[in-house]
Amino acid sequence: MNPNSLVSIDDLSKEQIIELLETARYFEEHPNHKILDGKVVATLFFEPSTRTRLSFETAVNRLGGRVIGFSDASTTSSSKGETLKDTIKMVSNYVDLIIMRHFLEGAARYATEVTEVPVINAGDGANQHPSQTMLDLYSILKTQGTLENLTITMVGDLKYGRTVHSLLMAMKYFNPTFRFVACDELKMPREYVEFCKKQGIAFEEHSDFSREVIDSSDIIYMTRVQRERFSDIMEYEKVKDLYTLHNAMLDTSKENLRILHPLPRVNEISQDVDDNPKAYYFDQARNGLYARQALICRALGITPEK
Numbered sequence: 001m002n003p004n005s006l007v008s009i010d011d012l013s014k015e016q017i018i019e020l021l022e023t024a025r026y027f028e029e030h031p032n033h034k035i036l037d038g039k040v041v042a043t044l045f046f047e048p049s050t051r052t053r054l055s056f057e058t059a060v061n062r063l064g065g066r067v068i069g070f071s072d073a074s075t076t077s078s079s080k081g082e083t084l085k086d087t088i089k090m091v092s093n094y095v096d097l098i099i100m101r102h103f104l105e106g107a108a109r110y111a112t113e114v115t116e117v118p119v120i121n122a123g124d125g126a127n128q129h130p131s132q133t134m135l136d137l138y139s140i141l142k143t144q145g146t147l148e149n150l151t152i153t154m155v156g157d158l159k160y161g162r163t164v165h166s167l168l169m170a171m172k173y174f175n176p177t178f179r180f181v182a183c184d185e186l187k188m189p190r191e192y193v194e195f196c197k198k199q200g201i202a203f204e205e206h207s208d209f210s211r212e213v214i215d216s217s218d219i220i221y222m223t224r225v226q227r228e229r230f231s232d233i234m235e236y237e238k239v240k241d242l243y244t245l246h247n248a249m250l251d252t253s254k255e256n257l258r259i260l261h262p263l264p265r266v267n268e269i270s271q272d273v274d275d276n277p278k279a280y281y282f283d284q285a286r287n288g289l290y291a292r293q294a295l296i297c298r299a300l301g302i303t304p305e306k
């Protein structure tokens with residue numbers, strides 16, 4: 001495995017996370033910094049994406065590198081039966097870095113085992129989404145001025161939501177208090193609850209998205225119920241609209257509260273929240289560009305001269 005690969009947020013130490021956040025801040029101030037001259041990056045998306053793929057590709061372009069890849073695997077030889085192993089080996093012949101999203105949990109780890117080229121996991125099934133976590137951390141830091149001692153409420157699909165799994169793990173360095181708001185069917189998986197216990201992270205589990213929970217939060221992290229992870233569509237229909245954030249629910253919330261969402265949203269944040277200054281999800285997505293510029297440089301072993 002190339003040591004610069006990033007499969008799980010747990011691959012990064014606290015110091016590495018902080019350094020990446022400082023580099024992201026640098027790129028926010030200097031987004032066009034041509035330090036990838038001669039580098040070619042592959043974006044292999046076996047699952048749909050808007051933000052992750054386009055922000056990674058924008059990041060490469062703004063850094064002066066080149067991008068190859070696909071956003072629809074049905075146009076590639078995987079539709080003829082080529083294995084993931086062979087696909088990764090072939091692409092490794094052409095590029096300096098592979099950025100991959102795949103529907104199978106563990107696919108990114110597997111990819112790192114069959115190539116010497118660094119791999120960045122852009123989401124593997126319901127498992128991990130570490131580049132999203134870097135932009136989430138950057139967004140939290142920018143809006144709160146710190147990552148330490150914050151109360152973070154995660155709402156919605158905590159079972160399949162890879163973004164909440166990655167964020168929860170990264171926050172172990174910063175003494176958070178978590179509230180997990182979900183119905184029984186979509187509760188935070190036991191392994192992450194056990195992770196919190198082992199790390200001494202304070203958490204509460206709620207089925208009600210109550211005023212009390214909202215009013216004591218510094219961050220509310222809304223998530224979409226992921227239809228694509230359900231094998232039974234009736235099960236999805238039962239739970240898809242259980243939690244919707246409306247503007248009126250924020251009337252007595254803390255001044256510093258910010259609403260995050262990895263996006264795309266469906267019904268879980270009402271459009272009347274969009275103009276509330278506490279809504280931060282569109283800015284959060286823009287931060288993805290800077291966080292991903294930092295991750296690409298790390299993966300390629302390039303340090304921008306600051």
Ligand code: CP
Nearest residue numbers: 049050051052262263
């Ligand atoms: N947040 C996120 O992963 O969005 P996309 O699925 O559009 O990439």
